[in-house]
Amino acid sequence: MTPHHTAAPARRSAPRAGRPAVTWEQARATARDAVQPLPAATLEPADALGHALAAPLAARTDLPPFDTSAMDGWAVAGPGPWRLEDRTLLAGTRPAPLRPGAAAPIATGARLPAGATAVLRREHGATDPATGTLHVRSAAPGAAPGTDIRVQGHECRTGDPLLPAGATVTPAVLGLAAAAGHDRLTVHRRPTVELLVLGDELLTSGLPGDGRVRDALGPLLPPWLHALGAEVTGHHRVPDAAAPLTEAVRRSSADVVVTTGSTAAGPVDFLHRALRANGAELLVDSVAVRPGHPMLLAALPGTGSRPARHLVGLPGNPLAAVAGLVTLAAPLLGRLGGRTPDGPHRARAAAALPGHPADTRLVPVRRAENGVTPLPYDGPAMLRGLARADHLAVLPPGGATEGEYVTVLPLPSG
Numbered sequence: 001m002t003p004h005h006t007a008a009p010a011r012r013s014a015p016r017a018g019r020p021a022v023t024w025e026q027a028r029a030t031a032r033d034a035v036q037p038l039p040a041a042t043l044e045p046a047d048a049l050g051h052a053l054a055a056p057l058a059a060r061t062d063l064p065p066f067d068t069s070a071m072d073g074w075a076v077a078g079p080g081p082w083r084l085e086d087r088t089l090l091a092g093t094r095p096a097p098l099r100p101g102a103a104a105p106i107a108t109g110a111r112l113p114a115g116a117t118a119v120l121r122r123e124h125g126a127t128d129p130a131t132g133t134l135h136v137r138s139a140a141p142g143a144a145p146g147t148d149i150r151v152q153g154h155e156c157r158t159g160d161p162l163l164p165a166g167a168t169v170t171p172a173v174l175g176l177a178a179a180a181g182h183d184r185l186t187v188h189r190r191p192t193v194e195l196l197v198l199g200d201e202l203l204t205s206g207l208p209g210d211g212r213v214r215d216a217l218g219p220l221l222p223p224w225l226h227a228l229g230a231e232v233t234g235h236h237r238v239p240d241a242a243a244p245l246t247e248a249v250r251r252s253s254a255d256v257v258v259t260t261g262s263t264a265a266g267p268v269d270f271l272h273r274a275l276r277a278n279g280a281e282l283l284v285d286s287v288a289v290r291p292g293h294p295m296l297l298a299a300l301p302g303t304g305s306r307p308a309r310h311l312v313g314l315p316g317n318p319l320a321a322v323a324g325l326v327t328l329a330a331p332l333l334g335r336l337g338g339r340t341p342d343g344p345h346r347a348r349a350a351a352a353l354p355g356h357p358a359d360t361r362l363v364p365v366r367r368a369e370n371g372v373t374p375l376p377y378d379g380p381a382m383l384r385g386l387a388r389a390d391h392l393a394v395l396p397p398g399g400a401t402e403g404e405y406v407t408v409l410p411l412p413s414g
Contacts, residue, residue, distance in 0.1 A: 292323030355399025
């Protein structure tokens with residue numbers, strides 16, 4: 001098995017002999033091209049949160065749907081001073097027209113009456129109870145036509161495209177869709193994932209000791225997979241043995257099986273054997289990236305009514321597993337969920353970023369105004385640097401010099 005997720009020095013497995021490692025860019029392209037978006041469904045807005053739009057979101061109404069007041073004050077008709085009408089214009093009503101030379105108190109968001117030419121802000125106007133008139137305060141701006149009016153259709157017109165297919169439904173998207181008149185949203189189904197954590201030496205509680213270490217990937221991976229658009233339907237521990245792993249892969253009904261460890265050729269690395277037993281096709285078997293080069297991607301054949309599935313094999317060391325996650329799982333899950341790819345993002349190196357002589361290197365970095373800075377504790381078995389990072393820098397062979405621009409991958413923040 002590949003070294004498991006522990007901050008302590010980890011056991012090493014022999015590298016696999018066989019096909020040469022593909023480049024990091026080739027691996028990501030292979031993962032994305034291996035699948036097509038899952039079918040679409042029409043859901044209630046609250047149920048669509050986190051899904052990707054399967055069709056463009058278009059406005060079903062003008063926004064605003066009618067002229068409204070942008071401020072508390074008075075709706076006025078023509079130049080002042082104005083005669084005050086004995087009514088107040090509130091949101092949710094359809095007011096009678098405003099006569100020329102008249103004014104009426106109005107609340108923010110209330111519909112403007114026909115005949116109104118502007119809104120005079122409350123702080124800019126003064127009333128004279130004796131004469132029943134409204135005038136502009138000394139030195140205050142006047143009420144030129146159109147002042148403080150939200151004009152119908154200013155944000156969009158009926159039929160205008162608001163968001164493209166592939167956009168992720170966020171809380172803001174839910175608000176926009178509701179404002180634009182949508183009661184339901186057409187979205188792609190979120191891909192399901194079953195997580196298989198391998199390693200007899202792993203503990204789920206207490207302190208490490210006697211050759212056993214804490215499982216770090218069990219807590220780390222499910223929320224990260226969720227942030228990538230997946231629905232994690234199962235999370236299981238699997239012993240270091242061929243038969244249980246083969247059976248766990250066979251019985252999984254998830255769209256994607258994600259495993260940790262067992263991707264190399266060590267004495268207890270049984271993943272390749274389990275894949276052969278399940279008739280899998282290896283699409284990626286080692287990537288020229290550090291850490292995480294023994295990662296893999298396989299296609300699992302369908303059986304009976306069960307469609308074909310995929311398996312992403314992550315290395316067992318923590319940072320190496322994260323490298324596999326962003327290299328293979330992220331593009332695979334993004335395409336399955338119908339998400340539009342995000343990026344690439346580029347950032348300036350605020351300091352030299354050492355690379356690997358021949359392979360791509362993924363380095364935890366923190367972004368500031370002057371660029372990205374590498375963080376210490378970036379070994380394959382370490383998480384301390386990653387815990388402080390907000391991006392991973394993708395470094396070409398040889399690294400990057402100070403001031404050079406590099407690709408960066410944003411990390412999930414919650």
